[in-house]
Amino acid sequence: MEFDKIKNSWKNQKTGMTGNYADDYTGTIEKIYLMERKTKLKYSIATSAMGIELVIILLALMFYKNIFSELTIAGILLVIIAVVLGGISIWSTNILFRKDDIINPGTEFLKKISDKLDRRRFLRIYLIPVYLVMISFGVTIVLSENLESLSAEWKVFAYTITYLYIIIIYIITSRKEIRREKNEIEPIKQKISKLIYQAESE
Secondary structure, X not given: OOHHHHHHHHXXXXXXXXXXXXXXXXXXXXXHHHHHXXXXXXXXXXXXXXXXXXXHHHHHHHHHHXXXXXXXXXXXXXXXXXXXXXXXXXXXOOOOOOHHHHHOOXXXXXXXXXXXXXXXXXXXXXXHHHHHHHHHHHHHHHHHHHOOOXXXXXHHHHHHXXXXXXXXXXXXXXXXHHHHHHHHHHHHHHHHHHHHHHHHHO
């Protein structure tokens, strides 16, 4: 969708909004649109990477399933389920910019956007940790089955490196998301609340 063309088309219509409100609405929607382009790119890259990894894992299970124990397969499947659920969850927060929503601006579209942003916060705080626990549990099962021949020291080393990697990735991504929420998303949510209040007060 070419946002500028759609934006100009509804600005030229008689929307029934005051000039300041129309300008604020346009500016807010444009900021959200630009933010979503970056978000979708990030989601697409992450989904593509996860998709490639899942395909490789599934192919390995199909062609070499005889060398894996049932417990190892269960652990791998748990990791796959967690990754798939995580992917579905993040894409469920995707903000869709339908033509009708832009051409016929209103509070319903703003409320949808606010709801999606709230769901992203809920996902980061509550669901992502659950998925990471599932992944960690699955990895633990796989490691416990395949590190039996190693000494205790090497087992500890393998577990430590694996869990440190998961924890570090989570901390880095969480800090980035928290900083982004504070500097970018919260101001937009405040603007949305103000626009909804103005529209419903008139």
